[in-house]
Amino acid sequence: MERPPFFLLLLLVLHLLSLPLLSFSKSTIEPCTGSDSCPALLGYTLYADLKVSEVAALFQADPIAVLTANAIDISVSDVENHILPAGLFLRIPTLCSCSDGIRKSVSTRYKTRPADTLTSIANSIFAGLASPDQIREANSISDPSALDIGQTLLIPLPCTCFNSTDNNLPAIYLSYVVKAGDTVTAIATSYSTTVTDIMNVNAMGNPAIRPGDIIAIPLPACASMFPRYASDFGLVVANGSYSITASHCVQCSCGPGNLNLYCTPASLAVSCSSMQCRNSNLMLGNVTAQPTSAGCNVTSCSYGGFVNGTIMTTLTTSLQPRCPGQHQFPPIIPPPSTLIHNSFLAPSPSPVQSQPGGAMTTPKTSGSGTFTPPGASPANGPSGSMSEAAIVKPLKHILVVFIFCQVRTFRL
Ligand SMILES: *[C@@H]1O[C@H](CO)[C@@H](O)[C@H](O)[C@H]1NC(C)=O
Numbered sequence: 352m353e354r355p356p357f358f359l360l361l362l363l364v365l366h367l368l369s370l371p372l373l374s375f376s377k378s379t380i381e382p383c384t385g386s387d388s389c390p391a392l393l394g395y396t397l398y399a400d401l402k403v404s405e406v407a408a409l410f411q412a413d414p415i416a417v418l419t420a421n422a423i424d425i426s427v428s429d430v431e432n433h434i435l436p437a438g439l440f441l442r443i444p445t446l447c448s449c450s451d452g453i454r455k456s457v458s459t460r461y462k463t464r465p466a467d468t469l470t471s472i473a474n475s476i477f478a479g480l481a482s483p484d485q486i487r488e489a490n491s492i493s494d495p496s497a498l499d500i501g502q503t504l505l506i507p508l509p510c511t512c513f514n515s516t517d518n519n520l521p522a523i524y525l526s527y528v529v530k531a532g533d534t535v536t537a538i539a540t541s542y543s544t545t546v547t548d549i550m551n552v553n554a555m556g557n558p559a560i561r562p563g564d565i566i567a568i569p570l571p572a573c574a575s576m577f578p579r580y581a582s583d584f585g586l587v588v589a590n591g592s593y594s595i596t597a598s599h600c601v602q603c604s605c606g607p608g609n610l611n612l613y614c615t616p617a618s619l620a621v622s623c624s625s626m627q628c629r630n631s632n633l634m635l636g637n638v639t640a641q642p643t644s645a646g647c648n649v650t651s652c653s654y655g656g657f658v659n660g661t662i663m664t665t666l667t668t669s670l671q672p673r674c675p676g677q678h679q680f681p682p683i684i685p686p687p688s689t690l691i692h693n694s695f696l697a698p699s700p701s702p703v704q705s706q707p708g709g710a711m712t713t714p715k716t717s718g719s720g721t722f723t724p725p726g727a728s729p730a731n732g733p734s735g736s737m738s739e740a741a742i743v744k745p746l747k748h749i750l751v752v753f754i755f756c757q758v759r760t761f762r763l
Pocket residue numbers: 514516574
C-alpha cells in the first residue's frame with residue numbers, strides 16, 4: 352500500500368477511537384508443555400431452565416460431580432432430573448489439559464440443533480465461555496452460516512492450572528466470564544481473594560475488566576497426596592465443596608474449618624471395594640481419639656487414591672496436643688429451584704440485568720455471610736500468564752481489515 356504515513360496514522364487513530372465500539376474479550380492464557388492435566392472449574396450461567404443431567408451433558412461432566420462441586424445435596428431422590436433455574440451460576444468441574452501449548456479444556460462436544468449459530472452456541476448456550484471464533488477455528492469451519500444440524504462441534508473452554516497452587520497454597524482455578532457491572536474489587540470480595548492476587552494470576556496491568564473477558568479466579572482448596580499412578584492423582588477440592596471419586600464410592604470434602612482433604616464412603620448405593628483400613632476396624636474417614644498423659648492418641652483411616660479399581664486406605668496414628676472434635680462438613684444446600692442469593696452459587700456481584708434469552712442474573716450483596724473478608728495475602732501469584740495474548744491475533748487481523756475498508760471509503 353502506497354499511502355503517506357500520516358494517512359495511515361490517521362486511520363490508526365480512527366481505528367483506536369472505534370475500539371470501544373467493538374468488543375474484544377480477553378482471557379487468561381497459560382502456556383504449558385507436556386501432557387499433564389489438572390482439575391479446574393468453569394463458571395457457567397444457565398441459559399435456560401435445565402435438568403441437572405442436561406447441564407452435565409452439555410459439558411460431558413458427571414452429574415454427581417457437578418452437584419458436589421456446588422455443595423448441592425445428592426441424596427435427594429431423582430436429583431439428576433431436578434430442574435435448575437435459568438440464570439443460576441454453577442461451577443462445572445472439568446479437566447484442564449494442555450493443547451497446542453496452552454491450557455484448555457477440550458473434552459466438551461456439542462451437537463448442533465436447528466437454529467443454532469456459532470454466536471448463539473458460544474454466547475448463549477455456553478454463556479460466553481467460548482467465543483464464536485474459537486469454535487470456528489477449533490472445528491475448521493470455513494462457512495459459519497452453513498452449520499449442519501447434528502454436526503458435532505468441539506467446544507474449547509478456558510481453564511488454568513498454575514500447578515494447582517496460588518501463593519504456594521493449594522488452589523483450584525475458576526474460569527469466570529465477566530458480566531456487566533462486575534469490578535475486580537467486587538469479584539475479589541465475593542471469592543475471598545484480593546485484587547492484587549487476581550491481577551497477578553491474570554497478568555493484568557490494571558484492574559480494568561470488561562463484560563465478556565474471562566478471568567481465572569484462584570479458589571482456596573484442599574490438595575490430595577495420592578500416588579501418581581492413582582487414577583484420581585492430583586485431586587483438588589475447593590473450600591466449601593465436595594468431590595466424588597473412585598467410581599462414585601468415595602466422597603471428599605474441603606473445609607470449612609481447615610483445608611485438609613477429608614474423604615468418606617459416598618452415600619450412593621454402588622458396589623465398592625473395601626473401605627476398611629487394613630489391620631483395623633476403622634472405615635474410611637473414621638478417627639478415634641484417646642486422651643493419654645502425653646496428649647491425644649489420634650488414629651485415622653484416610654483415603655489414599657483409586658488404584659486399579661481398588662480404594663487405597665492409610666491408617667495413621669499420631670500424638671496430638673488436643674483431641675479433635677467431631678468433623679465439620681461444608682454446608683450442603685438443597686437443589687436450587689429459584690435463584691439463590693448470598694451463596695457461592697450466586698453469580699457475580701453485578702446488578703440485576705436482562706440476559707439474552709430472558710434469563711436474569713442475581714445481584715449479590717458484597718460481604719455475604721458465607722465468606723470472611725479477604726486476608727492480606729502476599730502478592731506474588733503464579734507467573735507465566737499473559738492476558739493480552741488472546742487479543743493480539745484477532746486484533747491484528749481486524750486492524751488490517753479496518754484500514755483496508757477505510758482506504759476504500761476515503762477514495763470514494
Ligand atoms: C507445584 O506445587 C507443588 C506442591 O503442590 C510443589 O512442590 C512444586 O514445587 C510446585 N511446582 C512448581 C513448578 O511450582
